Amino acid sequence: MTLNGANLKVEKAGLYDITLTFKLAQGSFDKNFSYTAVCTQESNLPEEMYMIGEGIEGWGLEDNPSQAVAMHPFHSQPGCFWAIRYIEAGKGFKFSTVNTKWGSDFTDLGNGTGFTVAGGNCSVAESGLYTLQVDYENSKVIVEPAVIIGMDAPFGNGGWDKTLEAAKFTINGKLASKTAVAAGNIRTFVSCTLNGDWWHAEFVPKDGKIVYREAGGDPEAIAIAAGQTLTYDFNAGTGVIK
The missing domain is CATH 2.60.40.3620 (Immunoglobulin-like)
Incomplete structure (x- = not known):
């Protein structure tokens, strides 16, 4: 455990008893703190679907x-x-x-x-x-029906509004597309009933493919210029900027 270090991780999902131990001593932060995590009940929820x-x-x-x-x-x-x-x-x-x-x-x-x-x-x-x-x-x-929304300046959504009508992608058959109104990095998500917050269902295009955030951290910064159009084909798994 280190100051400003990575989050604590466990090997499997479940209910845990976590014990944090502090020892008053001189030296670095990680020498003063330790922890144990004991799984008391394994999760029965699926990790894949x-x-x-x-x-x-x-x-x-x-x-x-x-x-x-x-x-x-x-x-x-x-x-x-x-x-x-x-x-x-x-x-x-x-x-x-x-x-x-x-x-x-x-x-x-x-x-x-x-x-x-x-x-x-x-x-x-x-x-x-x-x-x-x-x-x-x-x-x-x-x-x-799928509702795709773009966040921040490229999609005219500098207020990060999760329901902004003007930031919604146009759906045409299998494709969802939106033309950027300003330069910036792409942040897109699907607005749906079960989504607890917009970034819980986020994705970006990279090298022509869709990269899904899933349980990870902020996605890689992918730039788009004003006037360029981002098109997603979810069946094919592609995300193209032109």
């Missing part, structure tokens, strides 16, 4: 695990996941906590909104770009 089905990439799992598309954990929200996908009307999909076998797949967890369940699969009534969300602890599955 996947989407499968005709409406995603296919029904793989055991036969073709690559068809199970990983969702992204919300920052600071254990057991909560999200993903943005273009889904065609009537094409089935569902969710799974593993990507290698059947038996952990589910549809609505008993509390789903924004889709219908028939024949053991989810589907949407209209084709479009959607945000899919899972709150495993509270048995919620939510599917709603």
Whole structure:
């Protein structure tokens, strides 16, 4: 433990008893403090979540695990996941906590909104770009039209307004795009029901690909100039500045 050092980390999620010990002694800060962390109850929440089905990439799992598309954990929200996908009307999909076998797949967890369940699969009534969300602890599955918002000067959102209409990206089929009104670094996120704060579901483009913040720190500074257009294709995983 050092002054202004890194955050404390544990090997697995769960309930911990943390003991901080202070020893009055001369010398550096790290010589005076120590700590122990004992896990008293392991978390039963999944650390991974996947989407499968005709409406995603296919029904793989055991036969073709690559068809199970990983969702992204919300920052600071254990057991909560999200993903943005273009889904065609009537094409089935569902969710799974593993990507290698059947038996952990589910549809609505008993509390789903924004889709219908028939024949053991989810589907949407209209084709479009959607945000899919899972709150495993509270048995919620939510599917709603995707709303992408840009933060700070490049998107005319210097007040960092999480709901600013003028900062919303234009959705056109599979694509979400926005032209920068000023130079600066890109900060973009998806506005959705389960998002506890904007940066909990943040992402940026880098080298033509979308980089998701997930449980990490602030994303790398990616610059955009006034007049350039940022376009995301979430199915393809691309983020392009032109």
